[in-house]
Amino acid sequence: MMKIKFIMKSEPNPIVALPDYETKSQVARRLNVSRRTIDNLMRRRRLPFIKITSKIVRFPKAEVDAYLTRQFQINAIDQETR
Secondary structure (H helix, E strand, C coil), X not given: CCCCXXXXXXXXXXXCCCCCEECHHHHHHHHCCCHHHHHHHHHCXXXXXXXXXXXXXXXXXXXXXXXXXXXXXXXXXXXXXX
């Protein structure tokens, strides 16, 4: 007689989405500025970034979006007061 063993699968692990990251060129294109402007924003700590190596830098997309939102809110308020 052959024994049959049933294996019960547990609940699947929830998929955790990793944050999207962009390169310096991608961020510059999205902000419509030069890569040098991105370097200046990084140096002033205005734009959040992650330094992977001495030459490789990545920008969390959600945080860049938040930066853009803050900048547009300030500019919109500034334009209304004029």
